[in-house]
Amino acid sequence: MLIKIHFDAARHPRTGQSAAGCLLVINGQQEQLKTPLPLTDDNHQAEFLAAIWALSNLPAGNHQLHLYSDSKLLVDALNKNYAKHYQIYVDRLHTILAAHSLVLIDWVSEKQNQGPHYLALQALKKADQ
Numbered sequence: 001m002l003i004k005i006h007f008d009a010a011r012h013p014r015t016g017q018s019a020a021g022c023l024l025v026i027n028g029q030q031e032q033l034k035t036p037l038p039l040t041d042d043n044h045q046a047e048f049l050a051a052i053w054a055l056s057n058l059p060a061g062n063h064q065l066h067l068y069s070d071s072k073l074l075v076d077a078l079n080k081n082y083a084k085h086y087q088i089y090v091d092r093l094h095t096i097l098a099a100h101s102l103v104l105i106d107w108v109s110e111k112q113n114q115g116p117h118y119l120a121l122q123a124l125k126k127a128d129q
Helices: 043-056 072-080 087-097 111-128
Strands: 002-011 018-026 029-037 064-069 102-107
Touching: 002 043, 002 111, 018 043, 018 111, 029 043, 029 111, 043 064, 043 072, 043 087, 064 111, 072 087, 072 102
Parallel strands: 002 064, 064 102
Antiparallel strands: 002 018, 018 029
């Protein structure tokens, strides 16, 4: 089964509060998810945590995954299996992804990733209240 996962993070620059949004598309059915994340040092860290969280919402089993992110750093890091300051997250993601039969990850523009972005903003607003 092919599962499409669109995810994004949002971060408040002053407080460090972060949140994630995710669109899961499974068998043509779309599920919208959002959650606050722990405080982060920067937006890149929030993007990695959003990816880990999004993958934690998958149904159990070995699947074919197609991930979409507007973070070039994250996409490049996963494709190269290296990120200078975020290697712990790259390693964790590769461990999670290794359980699946096929994994594709593509960069998309912010405009193409608005659904997860707005979900992340909603979760961030709720977390800041």
